[in-house]
Amino acid sequence: MTLLPEGFIVWSVLAPALFLLGFALLTLLLGVFQRDRGFVAAVALTGIAGAAVFALHFLMEAQRGSAESGFGLRYLADAHASAFTLVILLGTALAVLVGQGTLERLDLDHPEYFPLLLLSATGAVVMVSAGDLITLLLGLEIMSLAVYVLAAWRSDVRQSQEAGLKYFLLGSFASALFIYGIALTYGAGGHFDYASLMAVFAATGFEAHITALLGAVLIIAGLGFKVAFVPFHQWAPDVYTGAPTPVTTFMAVVVKTAAFGALLRVAATIFAGLEAGALGAILPGVLVVLIGATLVVGNLGALLQAGVKRMLAYSAVAHAGYLGLAVVAAGADGMAAAGFYLAAYTLMTAGAFAVLTQVMDDDDRGDTIEHFAGLGRRRPWLAAAMAVCLLSLAGIPPFAGFIGKVLVIQAAITAGHVVLAVLAVVTSVVAVVYYARVVVAMYFREQSSAARLPERPASRSVDVAIGIAAVGTLLLGLLPGLWYTLLEQGQNLLVFVSSP
Amino acid sequence: MYESLLMMFLAAGFIGAAAVVVGALLGPKRAGPDKLAAYESGLPATGTARERFPVHFYLVAMLFILFDVEAAFFFPLAVKFGMAPQFLFAQAIIFVAILAVGYIYVIRKGVLDWK
Secondary structure, eight states: OOSSOTTOOOGGGGHHHHHHHHHHHHHHHHHHHOOOHHHHHHHHHHHHHHHHHHHHHHHHHHHTTOOEEETTTTEEESHHHHHHHHHHHHHHHHHHHHHHHHTTTTTOOOTTHHHHHHHHHHHHHHHHHBSBHHHHHHHHHHHHHHHHHHHTOOTTSHHHHHHHHHHHHHHHHHHHHHHHHHHHHHHHHSOSBHHHHHHHHHSTTOOOHHHHHHHHHHHHHHHHHHHTOTTSOTHHHHHHHHSOHHHHHHIIIIIHHHHHHHHHHHIIIIIHHHHHSTTTTHHHHHHHHHHHHHHHHHHHHHHTOSBHHHHHHHHHHHHHHHHHHHHHTIIIIIHHHHHHHHHHHHHHHHHHHHHHHHHSOTTSOOOBGGGGTTHHHHSHHHHHHHHHHHHHHHTOTTSHHHHHHHHHHHHHHHTTOHHHHHHHHHHHHHHHHHHHHHHHHHHHSOOOSSSOOOOOOOOHHHHHHHHHHHHHHHHHHHOTHHHHHHHHHSOOSSOOOOOO | OOHHHHHHHHHHHHHHHHHHHHHHHHSOOOOOHHHHSOOOTTSOOOSOSOOOOOTHHHHHHHHHHHHHHHHHTHHHHHHTGGGSHHHHHHHHHHHHHHHHHHHHHHHHTTTTSOO
16 A cells, blocks of 8 residues: 555656755855855855756746646646746845845845745745645745745834734735635535646536635635735735835735736636636626726825835736736636736836835835936936836836736737726826836936935945846847747646636 | 534533532632632742743743644654655655754754853
């Protein structure tokens, strides 16, 4: 008698996550034995690069139509999983670079920053690779626990304490909802893995529609909290503003990528299975209402903010709305569109936050639009990078954000959600206003005497991060095919297109 | 099918309530200074329980619980060990290695140095 069937365990698919975990432990040890933080950061970047090599290998395998999986389709390394892993690693690398350059002067230079980032990234990778609700839950918790600590990193500042506590309490509550959703889904379907659930829900004899639907809605609530769908977005502006800016960078890009990667997969399998059965129209209806509210509240909220950091926090909520368009089209083109959008979003958002760290003072304060006035003359390169990132976030061609928006709107129209698509176009016109406000201040206004740029030497690692972000945003905008073909042509396991 | 469960809850409630009520009604009440004092396992109680004690206790106690609970994870592993010895042995080793890193971290941070 054996515990597991032959060929069940495939260690190789775990390689990116295990590599990150190994380097998280290594950086933890180096952090307490070695005082040189630059060296620890370099080791962390090495670990991220190593994990990226494995993810790239799996992405290439998926191009050849031989996507790998392990543990009986419970852990996947197909095109979706490995592409999202690469985006997560990109976001983590940018957060490492920004943290390396700014934490010292913010007096937050504890050696635990890098291991916590890597541990959180490990959880994020597990989330996007999960083919099973329990695996997904494990990844979610591994990712979240480290971020709760990071949010409260400035333990002597009240806003940061508030951010940490708020994120922890609300996050635990969201996890509880998520677990209850998993329990109900298991109760209705009798399985934890996506493949079996999808088959059970779509089968003709399936009876427990209400239970399954309730489970699906609770799963949306749990993951919707992490991606900040309205009405689960309340924490986002406070936590993003209260956390130190390098940590905000990480939260805004990596946590969102991981939660969307998981949500898209769940939508393409479990939700699609439910939609194929009776009561199938309810679930897309719930999603459409949430996403519409997210688009409106996120964009209007950003319009009303005075601080740029808080504006970017609301902008992160608004972008969750645009990515939501891909979720309602997850079975068809949505997964590839979201993969492109999130790569663009990671570059431009991390770039904007990285510039923000250079404008804010040593107490991590001073982010009003006044502080950006005249930046175009004083720091032309910094202002140019900020302009590229903001215009891309606004969705103006030729930057990556524009292509991303086109792809998700196209996917939503193909899936028949024309109303949402129109709403997305209308709200992105509103979005231009608040992004352009900062650009106008940088180039067309004189520096005000009250809000001076802090005098200090530029940090090389932050400059590298800003450079990668700005050049990447431009490159993805001009040559979108480089990344999109990999997503579109790569083989995805478990995808189920429900008949309309 | 749930009637027996209901009966059990009723019986439990009755017995619990009866013990308290009967004791309060019939029990002899001969209060004295010794009987009213806090019971401290037979030792004479001294001072207040609300003393200030080093916050360090909290950290050590938390670490103790952490490592103690981790050790409990070995029991299910031991029960099923015969089914997949190599796989489970590898799992145990990985688990202990991760714990060991945490232990080294705790020592280097000086948490266990009693100041």
